[in-house]
Amino acid sequence: MTQDLEKIEETISKSSVWEKIVEFLNYKLIDFTSGTGEEAHQIVLKVKYVLLVTFVLIITTYLLRWVKSLVTRKMPNEDKAKFNTVFSFARWIIYMIVMLVVFDSVGINVTAIFAASAALLIGVGLALQTLFQDIISGIFILVDQTVHVGDIIELDGKIGRVEEIKLRTTRAVTIDNKVLVIPNHLYLENSLYNWTQNGVNTRESVTVGVAYGSDVQLVKKLLTQAASTHPEVLPEPEVVVQFLNFGDSSLDFKVVFTLGDSFNANIPKSDIRFEIDRLFRENNISIPFPQRDIHIIKK
Numbered sequence: 001m002t003q004d005l006e007k008i009e010e011t012i013s014k015s016s017v018w019e020k021i022v023e024f025l026n027y028k029l030i031d032f033t034s035g036t037g038e039e040a041h042q043i044v045l046k047v048k049y050v051l052l053v054t055f056v057l058i059i060t061t062y063l064l065r066w067v068k069s070l071v072t073r074k075m076p077n078e079d080k081a082k083f084n085t086v087f088s089f090a091r092w093i094i095y096m097i098v099m100l101v102v103f104d105s106v107g108i109n110v111t112a113i114f115a116a117s118a119a120l121l122i123g124v125g126l127a128l129q130t131l132f133q134d135i136i137s138g139i140f141i142l143v144d145q146t147v148h149v150g151d152i153i154e155l156d157g158k159i160g161r162v163e164e165i166k167l168r169t170t171r172a173v174t175i176d177n178k179v180l181v182i183p184n185h186l187y188l189e190n191s192l193y194n195w196t197q198n199g200v201n202t203r204e205s206v207t208v209g210v211a212y213g214s215d216v217q218l219v220k221k222l223l224t225q226a227a228s229t230h231p232e233v234l235p236e237p238e239v240v241v242q243f244l245n246f247g248d249s250s251l252d253f254k255v256v257f258t259l260g261d262s263f264n265a266n267i268p269k270s271d272i273r274f275e276i277d278r279l280f281r282e283n284n285i286s287i288p289f290p291q292r293d294i295h296i297i298k299k
Helices: 003-025 049-070 075-107 110-116 118-127 127-143 215-230 265-280
Strands: 030-035 041-046 152-155 158-164 170-174 179-183 192-194 204-208 238-248 251-259
Touching: 049 075, 127 170, 204 215, 204 265, 215 238, 215 251, 215 265, 251 265
Parallel strands: none
Antiparallel strands: 030 041, 152 158, 152 192, 158 170, 170 179, 204 251, 238 251
């Protein structure tokens, strides 16, 4: 008899525990109604829905990791970095879609959620408009490979070597070793000059003016010598001297040469200017300065 009573009490106890669990799972965290009449929408969020969403998100996370490792297993490191950047953005979109599907499957009116948060979503969308532009631009950059890490770019008058391409910004280092953070949407709004897309070698130039009456053939020879003897100037393609114009007070020339490191072009260009000045002095070639005649009329 005692054993029967104990079994009955145990059954009642288990039943009570199960009822408490069911009660906890059905506990309403949110019970919200938007609109009135026929257009009324009710949003009910229970504990069991939250647990279900959490479980589905955990499963989705492991599936995404498996897909990521499967796709990037044989990718080169450069392509792998680009894929990871794009994948990190796509992952949040997948999470959002999964959550909406789960909510709709358990009977939560997804339309009601959007209706209740429409004003908030519009405000957030307007506030984050530039952010979305940066992200979309970053995806375009990574997909069409307009810019690579190590490229020397010029954007809006600023020059830098690309160090890192992220989904929202591109980080570059300028010639004076300052970090330049470029929002990616600027690539769509401005002309981008990629100095090294066709190769690391670039054509550089130095301009100079000489006095009228100077031996232009000697000037051409000295300019060629000043550029071609510099250790950082490449022999091919060869140095070219161009007679630009008959200026107001000088004959204008430009010497064009090729460098293997255009990012640090200022140093060899400065050296070549020093050498031009030395050669001109040795050969009595003068570099004029603008002169004006002033006539003073006394009344």
